[in-house]
Amino acid sequence: PGWVGVSHDTQGSRDIIHLFSYSSAQNTAGVTLEYKGAVKKAWSISPGQEGKSIVPFTTKGGVAVLKIANLGVYKIIVLEKN
Numbered sequence: 428p429g430w431v432g433v434s435h436d437t438q439g440s441r442d443i444i445h446l447f448s449y450s451s452a453q454n455t456a457g458v459t460l461e462y463k464g465a466v467k468k469a470w471s472i473s474p475g476q477e478g479k480s481i482v483p484f485t486t487k488g489g490v491a492v493l494k495i496a497n498l499g500v501y502k503i504i505v506l507e508k509n
Contacts, residue, residue: 431455431498444504446495458495465509466491473502 434445442462448455469482469491482504484493493504 431458440508442506442508444506446498446502446504448498448500455498456496458498460493460495460504462491462493462506463489464491465489466506467509468507469493469504470507471495471502471504473499475499479505 430449432445432447432449434447436443436445442464444460446458466484466486469484470479471482472479482493482495484491486492491506495502495504
């Protein structure tokens with residue numbers, strides 16, 4: 428597994444999570460994020476990707492757990508809050 432950097436911003440009723448990989452030579456697989464709060468919808472976009480992709484998540488005890496299947500160099504995760 429490679430190193431993954433994370434940055435977070437809030438824009439109104441959305442939280443934006445920026446993920447970036449320190450290893451451009453390979454995809455990083457199986458990234459799990461835990462977010463404390465209610466999430467209505469989660470989606471992602473990254474360079475070279477057409478449109479947005481739905482990010483699956485589960486919620487337990489007020490924490491949303493998101494599973495990112497793969498991460499190239501950079502990916503933005505958008506969490507739409509309730």
